[in-house]
Amino acid sequence: MAEIAFHNVTKSFGEIVAVDNVSFTVETNEFFCFFGPPSSGKSTILRLMLGLETPDAGDILIDGKPVTMIGPAARNVAMVFQNLALFPHMTARDNIRFPLVERKVPEAQIAARLATVVEKLHIGHILHKPPAQLSGGERQRVAIARALVRDPVAYLMDDPLSALDARLREETRVELKRLQRDLGHTLIYVTHDQEEAMSVADRMAILDHGRVSQIGAPQDIYERPVNRYVASLVGAPTMNILHRDRRTDGSSQAAGGAILLPVATLPDDASEIGIRPEDLRVAAPDAPTGASARVFEVEPLGGFTVVTIEAAGTLLKALMRGQPRVRVNDAVGITVDPRAVHAFASDGRALAR
Numbered sequence: 001m002a003e004i005a006f007h008n009v010t011k012s013f014g015e016i017v018a019v020d021n022v023s024f025t026v027e028t029n030e031f032f033c034f035f036g037p038p039s040s041g042k043s044t045i046l047r048l049m050l051g052l053e054t055p056d057a058g059d060i061l062i063d064g065k066p067v068t069m070i071g072p073a074a075r076n077v078a079m080v081f082q083n084l085a086l087f088p089h090m091t092a093r094d095n096i097r098f099p100l101v102e103r104k105v106p107e108a109q110i111a112a113r114l115a116t117v118v119e120k121l122h123i124g125h126i127l128h129k130p131p132a133q134l135s136g137g138e139r140q141r142v143a144i145a146r147a148l149v150r151d152p153v154a155y156l157m158d159d160p161l162s163a164l165d166a167r168l169r170e171e172t173r174v175e176l177k178r179l180q181r182d183l184g185h186t187l188i189y190v191t192h193d194q195e196e197a198m199s200v201a202d203r204m205a206i207l208d209h210g211r212v213s214q215i216g217a218p219q220d221i222y223e224r225p226v227n228r229y230v231a232s233l234v235g236a237p238t239m240n241i242l243h244r245d246r247r248t249d250g251s252s253q254a255a256g257g258a259i260l261l262p263v264a265t266l267p268d269d270a271s272e273i274g275i276r277p278e279d280l281r282v283a284a285p286d287a288p289t290g291a292s293a294r295v296f297e298v299e300p301l302g303g304f305t306v307v308t309i310e311a312a313g314t315l316l317k318a319l320m321r322g323q324p325r326v327r328v329n330d331a332v333g334i335t336v337d338p339r340a341v342h343a344f345a346s347d348g349r350a351l352a353r
């Protein structure tokens with residue numbers, strides 16, 4: 001069990017600053033996610049934690065002790081790699097046992113750890129198979145089992161579910177979350193999938209080109225993104241971000257007047273507004289705006305429907321419950337609760353409302 005901290009850590013590869021002056025503390029027993037688009041530095045952060053890379057600047061601490069110059073073996077941090085890296089010539093059982101055999105752990109102890117992990121991950125029936133005879137999902141579980149079997153101070157997982165189909169990914173992430181809670185271990189988890197990060201993390205860090213944009217509980221980040229980048233990365237469908245136009249009476253409008261906001265809704269320096277799809281209401285066309293908006297596309301998702309609306313050349317997404325009675329090309333009005341509107345300055349900073 002361990003707390004892992006980065007203090008102003010930077011790591012470059014030639015011209016590329018993969019990790020740029022990053023600081024955070026992952027607390028003991030926390031399920032902590034790093035989330036960001038490709039090349040944002042997620043894997044490099046894990047490799048730095050693991051000791052596979054040495055920072056150019058800054059300190060890495062485990063339980064308050066600097067480990068920056070300590071190699072991977074002495075850190076006892078376990079990793080599930082993005083490409084899984086199972087040994088093809090070994091059965092699943094031998095793959096899982098390998099980290100313990102390598103460390104010359106007594107056989108009785110290996111058997112006990114194996115039994116625990118196998119039970120937790122429900123993989124007893126596939127232990128005799130080599131990786132080539134396992135499905136993508138089964139390989140993923142075996143790789144996770146191999147990390148869990150060591151009883152390390154922390155587990156690192158690099159996009160461990162990326163190879164799974166959507167359904168198995170949903171199932172496995174629920175199991176992972178339960179597993180982490182049961183085992184009571186620090187788990188540091190990388191994903192490029194915002195929904196996955198939101199659903200598993202106690203706290204998450206959002207990365208932008210090697211920098212940390214925001215750290216917090218998923219719901220807090222969702223409700224109070226610090227900037228436009230975070231706002232548009234977290235939440236699906238993506239937040240509608242629109243140019244703010246000022247009206248002569250002091251009120252504001254967006255999308256050519258299809259959205260109207262009363263005086264004093266927005267701070268003076270707001271140049272853009274953000275509206276989550278679930279906060280947009282599609283109303284009858286005689287809504288007070290008078291501006292023309294029409295239904296551009298309708299995507300039924302069962303319990304919800306995503307309605308894309310076109311207004312003054314801008315596309316807006318509304319997430320509606322059930323199956324609203326709207327059709328493509330219908331004229332509609334848009335309303336929004338002013339309290340649900342996010343405001344951004346011209347440099348992308350979120351403004352207090």
Ligand SMILES: Nc1ncnc2c1ncn2[C@@H]1O[C@H](COP(=O)(O)OP(=O)(O)OP(=O)(O)O)[C@@H](O)[C@H]1O
Nearest residue numbers: 013016018036037038039040041042043044045192
């Ligand atoms: N060993 C290396 N040599 C050179 N450049 C590297 C090396 N490792 C990473 N980089 C670069 O550093 C940046 C961050 O890479 P990293 O692998 O950490 O991204 P990532 O967030 O894990 O991306 P992905 O979601 O695609 O896995 C990228 O621009 C990458 O090309």
Ligand SMILES: [Mg+2]
Nearest residue numbers: 042043044082
């Ligand atoms: Mg990566």
